Amino acid sequence: VQCWxxxxxxxxxxxxxxxxxxxxxxxxxxSLLRHSLRALLACDDIRGIMVAVSPDDPRAAELAGLARxxxxxxxxxxxxxxxxxxxxxxxxxxxxxxxxxxxxARPCIDPADIRRLMVQVESSGSGALLAEPVVDTIKxxxxxxxxxxxxxxxxxxxxxxxxxxxxxxxxGALAGAxxxxxxxxxxxxxxxxxxxxxxxxxxxxxxxxxxxxxxLEVAAFYLGxxxx
Ligand code: C5P
Numbered sequence: 072v073q074c075w076x077x078x079x080x081x082x083x084x085x086x087x088x089x090x091x092x093x094x095x096x097x098x099x100x101x102s103l104l105r106h107s108l109r110a111l112l113a114c115d116d117i118r119g120i121m122v123a124v125s126p127d128d129p130r131a132a133e134l135a136g137l138a139r140x141x142x143x144x145x146x147x148x149x150x151x152x153x154x155x156x157x158x159x160x161x162x163x164x165x166x167x168x169x170x171x172x173x174x175x176a177r178p179c180i181d182p183a184d185i186r187r188l189m190v191q192v193e194s195s196g197s198g199a200l201l202a203e204p205v206v207d208t209i210k211x212x213x214x215x216x217x218x219x220x221x222x223x224x225x226x227x228x229x230x231x232x233x234x235x236x237x238x239x240x241x242x243g244a245l246a247g248a249x250x251x252x253x254x255x256x257x258x259x260x261x262x263x264x265x266x267x268x269x270x271x272x273x274x275x276x277x278x279x280x281x282x283x284x285x286x287l288e289v290a291a292f293y294l295g296x297x298x299x
Contacts, residue, residue: 073168074189075160075238076111076120079152080104080175081145083125093281094175095130099294102133103281106178106294111233112139113182116189117171121160123152150245150255157242166239169193172258173233176281179293180233184274188235191272198236198267200259201274202228231274234258240267 080094089096094104101109104122111120123145124131134140143159145152153172160170169192173180184201192199205227211219234257236244241258244265248255255261259269277293279286 073118073164074116074235075164075168075170076117076233077153077156077160077170077172078104078107078111078120078122078175079145079149079156079172081123081125081128081152082149082176089284091130092125092128093287095128095133096281096287098178098287098291102130103178103290104175105133107173107175107180108134108137108140110178110180110182110185111171111173112137114185114189116186119160119163121156122175123156148255150249150261153258154242154245154249157238157245160238161242164238166237168238169235170238170241171233171235172241174280177232177278178281179277179279179290181275181277184278185233188233188272188274191270192235195270197270198234198240198259198262199270199272200234200257201231201278202271203231203274203276204228228271230257230259231278231280232257236262236267240265 083092095102111117119139122142124142126144131142134142143156146155188201205224209222209224213219244261248261248264253264262269281287281290
């Protein structure tokens with residue numbers, strides 16, 4: 072079996088208050104998307120990477136000429152973009168092949184963490200995601216702002232990407248969950264919904280998802296440059 076990468080990069084990033092989609096914001100000399108791709112490309116075992124991009128976004132052209140990288144039009148939601156990329160991979164890959172899905176908006180991922188996830192998945196045979204234990208005390212709150220209860224954080228993990236599953240199973244789970252109207256904010260939630268076992272592999276807090284302008288400064292610090 073082979074391993075492929077999928078990068079959803081078709082979002083608009085409204086929370087970033089920027090003039091361009093966040094994956095194209097520059098930090099430490101390259102866009103968030105380029106940093107994310109660089110980390111995946113550092114893993115020689117990844118055969119090729121399918122990037123879901125906004126079809127009308129001229130910036131997607133920055134990817135032309137990158138070895139092992141192809142683009143395909145994304146969709147309205149993150150899950151639609153991932154599904155579109157999986158379908159674009161299907162003619163090249165086998166259903167049993169593994170796919171690593173990684174957000175363009177997580178540029179600080181360490182290739183060593185990607186390799187650790189791959190080793191874990193290949194030895195256990197179960198799909199898995201990078202995640203980190205929750206350190207804060209977490210409150211469940213009603214719509215009026217009243218605390219209902221405190222959750223037991225010993226059982227709570229923050230999901231990150233990459234998330235690694237078999238291509239055919241992931242495509243089926245995402246399509247099924249979308250059709251059933253299930254809210255799917257990551258690949259693992261679709262796999263859980265479909266009844267597959269999903270494991271967590273401890274990741275690093277450096278692997279943040281850039282969502283707000285403040286996150287961009289933190290990413291710039293980790294990547295060793297100034298936010299542009
Ligand atoms: O908005 P959020 O931070 O959850 O986006 C996570 C990733 O999913 C980003 O890399 C974004 O570009 C991507 N995305 C996508 N297609 C969408 C929405 C988000 O590829 N329709």
